[in-house]
Amino acid sequence: MKYRLSLGETTNQNLISLTGSKSESNRLLILQKLFGNFTIENLSDSKDTQVLQQALSINSDRINIGHAGTAMRFLTAYFSIQQGRRVVLEGSPRMHERPIAPLVEALQSLGADICYLDCQGYPPLEIKGKKLQGGIVEIESSWSSQYITALLLIAPALKKGLSLILKGKITSKPYIDMSLQLLGRIGVEYTFEENNIHILPIVKNKLNTIWVESDWSSASYLYSFFALSKNQELNIEGLKKDSLQGDSKLQDIYRYFGVESSWEDEKLKLKKTESYISHLELDCTDFPDLAQTITVTAFALGISLQLTGLHTLKIKETDRLVALQNELRKLGAIIEIGPAYLSLVSRKKRIPSEICIATYEDHRMAMAFAPLAIKAPIYIENPQVVEKSFVNFWNVFQQLGGLINEKVE
Numbered sequence: 001m002k003y004r005l006s007l008g009e010t011t012n013q014n015l016i017s018l019t020g021s022k023s024e025s026n027r028l029l030i031l032q033k034l035f036g037n038f039t040i041e042n043l044s045d046s047k048d049t050q051v052l053q054q055a056l057s058i059n060s061d062r063i064n065i066g067h068a069g070t071a072m073r074f075l076t077a078y079f080s081i082q083q084g085r086r087v088v089l090e091g092s093p094r095m096h097e098r099p100i101a102p103l104v105e106a107l108q109s110l111g112a113d114i115c116y117l118d119c120q121g122y123p124p125l126e127i128k129g130k131k132l133q134g135g136i137v138e139i140e141s142s143w144s145s146q147y148i149t150a151l152l153l154i155a156p157a158l159k160k161g162l163s164l165i166l167k168g169k170i171t172s173k174p175y176i177d178m179s180l181q182l183l184g185r186i187g188v189e190y191t192f193e194e195n196n197i198h199i200l201p202i203v204k205n206k207l208n209t210i211w212v213e214s215d216w217s218s219a220s221y222l223y224s225f226f227a228l229s230k231n232q233e234l235n236i237e238g239l240k241k242d243s244l245q246g247d248s249k250l251q252d253i254y255r256y257f258g259v260e261s262s263w264e265d266e267k268l269k270l271k272k273t274e275s276y277i278s279h280l281e282l283d284c285t286d287f288p289d290l291a292q293t294i295t296v297t298a299f300a301l302g303i304s305l306q307l308t309g310l311h312t313l314k315i316k317e318t319d320r321l322v323a324l325q326n327e328l329r330k331l332g333a334i335i336e337i338g339p340a341y342l343s344l345v346s347r348k349k350r351i352p353s354e355i356c357i358a359t360y361e362d363h364r365m366a367m368a369f370a371p372l373a374i375k376a377p378i379y380i381e382n383p384q385v386v387e388k389s390f391v392n393f394w395n396v397f398q399q400l401g402g403l404i405n406e407k408v409e
Contacts, residue, residue: 001381001382001383001384001407001408001409002356002379002380002381002382002383002407002408003379003380003383003394003404003406003407003408004354004377004378004379004404004405004406004407004408005370005373005377005378005379005380005397005402005403005404005405006373006377006378006402006403006405007229007373007374007401007402007403008398008401008402008403014231014233014234014235015235015236015237015267016222016234016235016236016237016396016399016400017214017236017237017238018214018215018218018219018222018236018237018238018239019042019044019045019046019214019215019218019238019390019391019392020042020043020044020045020212020213020214020215020238021044021212021213021214021215021216021217021245022044022046022048022049022070022215022217022389023070023175023178023215023217023245024044024178024182024212024213024244024245025040025043025044025046025049025212026044026048026049026052026070026071026074027074027149027153027178027179027182028040028043028182028210028212029043029049029052029053029056030052030056030074030078030153030154031153031182031183031186033056033078034078034153034154034156034157035156035157035186035202035205036205037205037207037208038186038205038207038208038209038210039208039209039210040209040210040212041209041210041211041212042211042212042213042214042238043212044212044215044389045391046387046388046389046390046391047068047387047388047389047391048067048068048070048071048388048389051065051066051068051071052065052068052070052071052074052075055071055075056075056078060087061086061087061088062087062088062090063075063087063088063089063090064090064091065089065090065091065095066091066092066095067091067092067094067095067317067361067388068091068095068388069095069098069146069316069317070146072089072091072095072098072100072123073100073103073144073146073147073149073150074146074149074150074153075089076089076100076103076104076107076114076125076127076150077103077107077150077151077153077154078150078153078154079127079129080107080112080113080114080127080129080130080132080154081112081129081130081131081132081154081157081158082129083129083130083131084129084130085128085129086126086127086128086129087126087127087129088117088124088125088126088127089123089124089125089127090117090123090124090125091123091124092361094317094318094361095123096118096119096122096123096124097122098122098123098315098316099121099122099143099315100121100122100123100125100147101120101121101122102139102140102143102144102147103139103147103150103151104116104121104125106137106138106139106147106151107132107151109137109138110132110133110134110135110137110158111130111132111133112127112130112132113127113128113129113130114126114127114128132154132158133158133159133160134155134158134159134160134161134162134201135158135160135162135163136162136163136165137151137162137163137164137165138164138165138167139151139164139165139166139167140167140168141166141167141168141169141170141171141195142168142169142170142171142311143171143312143315144171144172144312144315145170145171145172145173145175145176146175148164148166148176148179148197149175149176149179151164152164152176152179152180152183152197152199153179153183155183155188155199156183156188156199156200156201156202157201157202158201159201160201161198161199161200161201162197162198162199163196163197163198163199164196164197164198164199165195165196166195166196166197167195169285170195171285171288171309171311171312172246172285172286172287172288172312173246173285173286174244174245174246174286174287175246176192176197177192177244177246178244178245178246180192180197181244182244183199185206185207185210186202186205186206186207187202187203187204187205187206187207188200188202213238213239213240213243213244213245214236214237214238214239214240215245215389215390216239216243216245216246216247216248216250217245217247217289217290217389218389218390218393219236219239219247219250219268220247220250220289220290220293221293221367221368221370221371221390221393222234222236222270222396222400223250223254223257223259223270223293223297224293224296224297224368224371225370225371225374225397225400225402226259226270226272226400227254227257227258227259227297227301227371228297228300228301228371228372228374228375229371229374229400229401231272231400231401232271232272233269233270233271233272234269234270234400235264235267235268235269235270236267236268236270237266237267237268239268241263241268246286246287247287247289247290249286249287249290250290253282253290253294254297255273256276256277256280256303257276257297257298257301257303258272258273258274258275258276258301259271259272259273260272260273276301276303277303278302278303278304278346279303279304279305279306279346280298280303280304280305280306281305281306281307281308282294282305282306282307282308283307283308283309284307284308284309284310285308285309286309288309288310288312288313289364291307291310291313291320291324291342292320292324292364292365292368293364293367293368294307295307295324295328295335295342295344295368296328296368296369296371296372297371298344299328299331299333299344299347300351300371300372300374300375302346302347302348303346304344304345304346305342305343305344306341306342306343306344307341307342307343308340308341309340310340310341310342311339311340314339316362316364317360317361317362317363317364317388318360318361318362318365320362320364320365321337321342322337323358323360323362323365324337324342324365325337325342326358327357327358327365327369328344330355330356330357331351331352331355331372332347332349332351332352333345333347334347350376351372351375351376352376353376353377353378354376354377354378354379355376355378355379356378356379356380356381357369357372357378357379357380357381358381359380359381359382359383359385361382361385362385363385363386363387363388363389363390364389365385366380366382366383366385366386366393367386367390367393370393370397370402371402373402373403374402377405379408
């Protein structure tokens with residue numbers, strides 16, 4: 001299946017509502033299962049969240065989480081403390097290529113019973129749950145913040161709590177901060193000083209209800225569409241100005257692309273400014289999931305770009321650096337990549353029409369490239385992949401003035 005996308009008329013639709021944050025929702029589902037007694041409102045409707053919900057609710061000894069990397073990491077820690085339960089945790093072929101050794105080794109140092117069923121360091125895993133006491137753990141923090149979060153979420157259930165010593169440069173620190181703040185909301189005491197995190201066992205859950213704010217990662221595609229379109233104003237509801245989400249950095253980043261962000265009646269208001277820069281350099285260590293969207297926006301606007309801090313993109317749903325390079329070169333981009341960087345030269349030619357963009361089983365590839373339809377008609381392969389994080393993306397795309405001209409089987 002592929003969609004042919006193009007631009008329709010400038011739309012009068014200027015209010016978009018986004019579903020709850022996938023990142024917050026998935027953390028809260030684990031905390032709810034472990035510590036209970038609170039209701040989650042505005043839960044994400046993403047496929048990843050649905051996969052995690054199902055895995056937490058079924059009593060099977062074999063659980064397949066498909067492409068859901070967050071679920072793989074969070075459930076590895078969760079099942080390791082489910083005393084007396086044996087689970088085989090597996091996923092898609094790509095999931096079995098994504099490393100999980102740093103998390104497994106940290107859990108094993110606490111006494112967890114986990115073994116690899118195929119390649120050392122990678123899923124599938126056999127996990128035999130047992131009572132873990134907690135203690136002190138060292139973990140490399142430059143790979144993925146999700147390894148750290150997986151440990152943080154189970155830490156309050158451990159008799160001795162947990163002290164984490166983070167080695168190396170911390171990647172995606174805002175996601176660690178988010179996890180800690182959510183722990184704090186349910187009554188967990190913690191400290192985070194320099195590279196040391198200390199979590200105390202939970203005494204009493206303080207929450208009855210928690211509202212999940214809308215997803216800033218999803219908002220990035222609205223920012224991109226707006227930056228490329230002739231629309232002069234767009235309002236987005238459900239987001240928070242003082243967000244827990246690192247991707248709220250969009251408000252600052254898209255100023256470089258001619259988009260001004262402001263707040264009115266708890267709605268985010270986007271307006272066009274007169275100009276944007278010709279060259280941008282960004283360290284994306286704290287917000288790597290925005291890299292694809294930023295890169296495609298810069299390409300479409302003819303802005304040269306240098307992004308660093310991208311090492312985690314190699315182990316996502318696909319190697320996102322290679323995928324970006326492949327697809328942008330189809331469109332005439334001059335782009336170079338390295339282990340943790342991306343360099344884009346501003347384009348001089350018109351973007352060619354009718355190019356087919358491969359999505360590599362990666363939701364963010366489909367959504368990052370869709371706004372290019374404003375500049376030239378394009379095809380997007382496997383468009384349904386967006387359901388992983390943004391179920392109604394294509395409806396919103398059309399609300400903003402995009403057209404789906406044909407759906408090709």
